[in-house]
Amino acid sequence: MTASLTDILAQSATHHRHICPRQVLGARTGLLAGRLFNLPLPQPEKRLIAIAETDGCFVDGLSAATGCYVGRRTLRIEDYGKIAATFIDSHTGQAVRIAPLTNIRELARQYAPSARNKWEVQLVGYQHIPDELLLCWQDVELTVPIKQIIGRPGKRAVCEICGEEIINQREVIREGTVLCKSCAGESYFHYVELTAFHPLLAPPAAMTPEVGRGGRVGATLDEVLR
Ligand SMILES: [Zn+2]
Numbered sequence: 001m002t003a004s005l006t007d008i009l010a011q012s013a014t015h016h017r018h019i020c021p022r023q024v025l026g027a028r029t030g031l032l033a034g035r036l037f038n039l040p041l042p043q044p045e046k047r048l049i050a051i052a053e054t055d056g057c058f059v060d061g062l063s064a065a066t067g068c069y070v071g072r073r074t075l076r077i078e079d080y081g082k083i084a085a086t087f088i089d090s091h092t093g094q095a096v097r098i099a100p101l102t103n104i105r106e107l108a109r110q111y112a113p114s115a116r117n118k119w120e121v122q123l124v125g126y127q128h129i130p131d132e133l134l135l136c137w138q139d140v141e142l143t144v145p146i147k148q149i150i151g152r153p154g155k156r157a158v159c160e161i162c163g164e165e166i167i168n169q170r171e172v173i174r175e176g177t178v179l180c181k182s183c184a185g186e187s188y189f190h191y192v193e194l195t196a197f198h199p200l201l202a203p204p205a206a207m208t209p210e211v212g213r214g215g216r217v218g219a220t221l222d223e224v225l226r
Pocket residue numbers: 016018019020021022023057
């Protein structure tokens with residue numbers, strides 16, 4: 001039996017230290033996904049996968065409603081800065097994207113007649129607007145298959161440049177060479193100059209370019225692929 005919205009919001013608020021309108025939208029979105037797929041929530045297994053298009057409060061409500069968490073590998077963030085999420089039934093492959101309708105801020109007033117301010121209007125209104133007037137949903141097809149998005153949990157590889165272990169099938173194969181995404185040039189960071197370290201503290205060995213960490217000392221991507 002799916003938990004009530006009130007119970008879900010109480011649980012979401014404990015993670016979050018407060019309750020807010022976006023948590024309500026996350027919870028409502030998650031509950032609708034359960035209804036559309038006819039799955040009991042919060043899910044006891046890992047059948048339902050969520051891809052949220054933002055982080056923050058919305059996701060806390062979504063997680064509390066569905067049991068989809070980053071730690072369970074049932075929640076991913078594709079940060080488009082949008083209050084929206086796609087849910088995938090990993091058994092059937094069916095995928096549905098759910099987003100709030102664009103007029104709900106104004107509509108909320110009708111569902112929260114005694115609210116004292118805009119924030120309360122949204123907090124209360126979003127709990128009472130019917131699904132059909134709060135959210136829109138549409139079947140979608142993922143551009144990357146769900147199996148590939150999840151990867152193979154038991155799989156391990158070692159990057160041939162940095163020597164670090166890669167789990168969940170996230171390695172990149174370039175001309176037969178196994179690379180992590182960082183070394184393949186898809187990195188979100190680059191190492192700073194060694195002078196950035198405190199002079200009294202030696203930098204970790206892995207960060208010293210001449211030493212390197214992997215089997216190919218100080219090798220660049222070009223050198224490895226040559
Ligand atoms: Zn919040």
